[in-house]
Amino acid sequence: GAVVSQHPSRVICKSGTSVKIECRSLDFQATTMFWYRQFPKKSLMLMATSNEGSKATYEQGVEKDKFLINHASLTLSTLTVTSAHPEDSSFYICSATAGGPIETQYFGPGTRLLVL
Amino acid sequence: GQNIDQPTEMTATEGAIVQINCTYQTSGFNGLFWYQQHAGEAPTFLSYNVLDGLEEKGRFSSFLSRSKGYSYLLLKELQMKDSASYLCVFMDSNYQLIWGAGTKLIIKP
Numbered sequence: 001g002a003v004v005s006q007h008p009s010r011v012i013c014k015s016g017t018s019v020k021i022e023c024r025s026l027d028f029q030a031t032t033m034f035w036y037r038q039f040p041k042k043s044l045m046l047m048a049t050s051n052e053g054s055k056a057t058y059e060q061g062v063e064k065d066k067f068l069i070n071h072a073s074l075t076l077s078t079l080t081v082t083s084a085h086p087e088d089s090s091f092y093i094c095s096a097t098a099g100g101p102i103e104t105q106y107f108g109p110g111t112r113l114l115v116l
Numbered sequence: 117g118q119n120i121d122q123p124t125e126m127t128a129t130e131g132a133i134v135q136i137n138c139t140y141q142t143s144g145f146n147g148l149f150w151y152q153q154h155a156g157e158a159p160t161f162l163s164y165n166v167l168d169g170l171e172e173k174g175r176f177s178s179f180l181s182r183s184k185g186y187s188y189l190l191l192k193e194l195q196m197k198d199s200a201s202y203l204c205v206f207m208d209s210n211y212q213l214i215w216g217a218g219t220k221l222i223i224k225p
Contacts, residue, residue, distance in 0.1 A: 044159070044203075044215050093159075107159055 003027055004096050006108035013084055014116055021079045021111045023094030029074035030096035034105065035067075038091040050077050084115045120216035122204045127222045128194055136189045136202050136219045144209020150178050150189045151203040153218065159203055162189070191221075199223045 003026040013019050023033055032051050036044040050056040050071035058064050066088075068080040077096075081088055091112050095105040119141045128134040140148070147166035151159035165171055165180035165187065177190040189202055201218035208214055 046215075106161070110157065 004030075004094065004106045004108040006092075006094055006111050008111060009109060010112045010114075012114045012116065015085050016083055019081045019084055019113060021081070021092055021094075021113075023077045023079070023096070023108050025075045025096045025098075025106070028096075028098045030077075030098060031074065032097045033071055033077040034095045035069060035077075035079050036093040036095070038093060038110075044093060047079075081113065084113070086115045089113055089115045120204055120206065120214060122202075122216045122219045124217070125220045125222065127224060128191075130194055130196060130223055130225050132194050133190065133192050134194060134221065136191075136204075136221065138187045138189075138204030138216060140185050140187070140204070140206050140214075140216075142185070142206060142208055142214070145182060146207040146209065148178075148180055148187050149203075149205040149207070150176075150187075151205060153201045153203060155200075162202075194223050196223050196225070 005024045005026055007022045011019055032049060034049050035047045037047050038044050046059050047062045047067060048056045048058045048069050050069050052071050052074050056069035066082055068082060071077040079092060091110050093110040094108045097105050122138040126134060147164055149164050150162040152162050153159040162176055163171055163173060163178035165178050168181055170177055170179045175192045180187045187204060191198055199222055201220050203218045204216040206214050
């Protein structure tokens with residue numbers, strides 16, 4: 001099956017610093033990638049949808065300037081959490097589809113961010 | 117509005133069968149997914165239903181009734197490794213995934 005990787009898997013940073021999370025589709029070209037955030041014991045919350053070569057579409061309530069998303073190629077999307085604060089600590093998950101809105105999403109393993 | 121309901125937690129015995137129900141309300145529908153999520157990990161895809169009926173895939177089966185806004189995930193021959201959260205997710209008319217909070221399934225020996 002299709003494989004999506006994320007790097008890093010875990011990151012601990014100081015408050016005020018920026019953290020970049022990479023999401024890669026390893027064996028297929030991902031026309032669309034999604035970024036989710038999950039709080040403990042809660043469902044996934046969609047943050048934004050990114051299509052290769054265009055600006056990401058952010059969900060209501062998600063700060064564009066705080067969560068920068070770049071989908072530079074068909075196999076790579078990055079999420080940068082700028083000026084991270086403890087409340088940004090969460091589990092960030094990306095997913096990717098090969099094409100078409102109904103196409104199954106393949107999820108990355110997730111990145112656990114802890115901001116001290 | 118759009119809403120998904122599924123039980124918060126269920127307990128079952130190893131080797132038995134368990135059915136996890138999900139009801140949803142939506143103004144548009146483009147299919148329903150079930151995902152399995154182990155603690156601390158990303159969800160993994162289990163099934164996708166867009167037409168009414170039962171889809172069987174090994175020990176797991178998923179059923180959909182669009183007129184009733186209802187789906188269930190059936191797990192047979194339960195194994196300890198099946199202990200996980202099971203997420204009911206539907207795709208709305210804008211092709212957005214609407215996630216349920218998940219059902220935590222506890223398997224006992």
